Amino acid sequence: MSKVFLIRHGQAVDGWTSMDPGLSETGIHQSKKLSEKMNNMVTGREAVVSSPLKRCLETANIALAKLDVNINIDNTFAELPSPISDLNKRVVWLKRVLPLTWEELENDPVSASSCISYSSWREDVIRSLFKLKGDSIIFSHYVVINSVIGWALNSNKVVNFNPANCSITELEINKGKISVSSLGDENLSKVNI
Numbered sequence: 001m002s003k004v005f006l007i008r009h010g011q012a013v014d015g016w017t018s019m020d021p022g023l024s025e026t027g028i029h030q031s032k033k034l035s036e037k038m039n040n041m042v043t044g045r046e047a048v049v050s051s052p053l054k055r056c057l058e059t060a061n062i063a064l065a066k067l068d069v070n071i072n073i074d075n076t077f078a079e080l081p082s083p084i085s086d087l088n089k090r091v092v093w094l095k096r097v098l099p100l101t102w103e104e105l106e107n108d109p110v111s112a113s114s115c116i117s118y119s120s121w122r123e124d125v126i127r128s129l130f131k132l133k134g135d136s137i138i139f140s141h142y143v144v145i146n147s148v149i150g151w152a153l154n155s156n157k158v159v160n161f162n163p164a165n166c167s168i169t170e171l172e173i174n175k176g177k178i179s180v181s182s183l184g185d186e187n188l189s190k191v192n193i
Contacts, residue, residue, distance in 0.1 A: 001172055001173070001174040002132065002133075002134050002135050002136065002172070002173050002174075003135045003136075003170060003171070003172055003173075003181070004129060004132065004135070004136050004137075004138060004170070004171040004172075004173060005041070005046075005135075005136070005137045005138065005168050005169070005170055005171075006138050006140055006144075006145045006148060006163075006168070006169040006170075006171065006184070007034070007059070007060075007063070007137065007138065007139050007140070007166065007167070007168050007169075007184075008140065008141065008142060008145055008163045008164065008165055008166060008167050008169075008184065009023070009027070009051075009053075009055040009056045009058075009059040009139060009140070009141065009165065009166070010023045010024075010026070010027030010028065010029075010030040010031040010034070010055065010058070010059045010062075010165050010166050011023065011024045011026045011027035011030060011165045012024060012027060012055045013027070018087065019087070020053050020054050020055075021054065021055060022054040022055060022058055023054075023055055023058045023059065023062075026165075027055065027058070027059070027165060027166075028058075028062065030059075030165050030166040031058065031059045031062035031063050031166060032062055032063075033166065034059070034062075034063040034166040034168075035062060035063045035064070035065060035066065037168065038063045038064055038067065038137075039066055039067065041168075042064070042067050042069065042137070043135075044067070044068065044069065045134065045135065046069075046134070046135045046136055046137050047072065047132060047133065047134060047135070047136040047137070048060065048064065048069045048070065048071050048072065048136070048137045048138075048139075049071070049072050049073075049074045049077060049132075049136060049137070049138045049139070050071050050072070050073055050074070050077070050138070050139040050140075051073075051074070051075075051077040051078045051079070051139060051140050051141060051144070052073045052074075052075055052078055053078055053079065053141070056077075056139040056140060056141070057071070057073070057139075059139055059166065060139040063139075063166075071139075074128065076124050076125055076128040077125065077128070077138055077139075077140040077141070077144055078140075078141070078144075079141035079142070079143060079144065080118070080121065080141070080143040080144070080147075081116050081118075081121060082094075083110055083111055083113070083114030083116055084110065084114075093108075093110050093111075096108065097111065097158065098143075098158055098159050099158070099159065100157075100158055101156040101157055101158065102118060102119060102122060102150075102156050102157075102158060103156065105118050105158055106118050106119060122147045122151070125144055125147055125148060126147075126148065126151050126178070129148065129171075129173060129178065130173065130176065132173070142162075142163060143158065143159075145163050145169055145184075146158060146159050146160050146161065146163075148169075148171065148178065149161060149169070149180060149183070151178060152171065152178040152179055152180050153180065161183055161186055162186045162187050162188065163183070163184045163185070163186065163187065164184060164185040164186055164187035165187065167184025167185040167186070167187075168184050169182065169183050169184040170182045
């Protein structure tokens with residue numbers, strides 16, 4: 001059995017209106033608070049993985065600054081790929097597809113025309129979790145975390161809960177199964193992907 005800690009990045013400076021924003025001042029503060037938890041949680045034996053996106057890397061670097069760990073970058077844990085490059089249209093698309101099921105997301109006209117296989121993207125995330133050796137800490141994103149929770153709960157919904165920035169969701173992986181030990185703190189306000 002191995003434990004996996006999914007950590008959502010700190011608040012991004014631009015939220016939905018930038019392709020790769022860094023952390024806002026609030027996000028930096030959240031990451032510093034996360035550092036206190038990480039200092040008590042990390043044993044040094046865990047693999048540490050991060051999405052390549054700035055907000056995750058900045059969160060990981062701040063949260064782990066006092067620890068002697070290597071951060072491995074894995075593109076698999078980057079946020080849900082967008083079929084749209086225009087940021088304003090992307091916001092409209094996200095607001096439309098987040099309440100859907102994975103099948104409905106695949107069949108959304110904009111999603112379908114993009115040739116992105118969202119079911120394959122989700123399966124890649126799950127496959128990567130099963131490939132992890134031992135306990136792991138993963139700095140990632142809202143939809144990535146939700147896709148894993150949905151898989152563990154056998155839910156086909158894209159969004160299963162609203163993980164707060166810098167929240168820690170704990171999983172156990174055992175004999176090809178993912179179970180949720182604890183969901184991270186939830187954010188009941190605006191979602192900032």
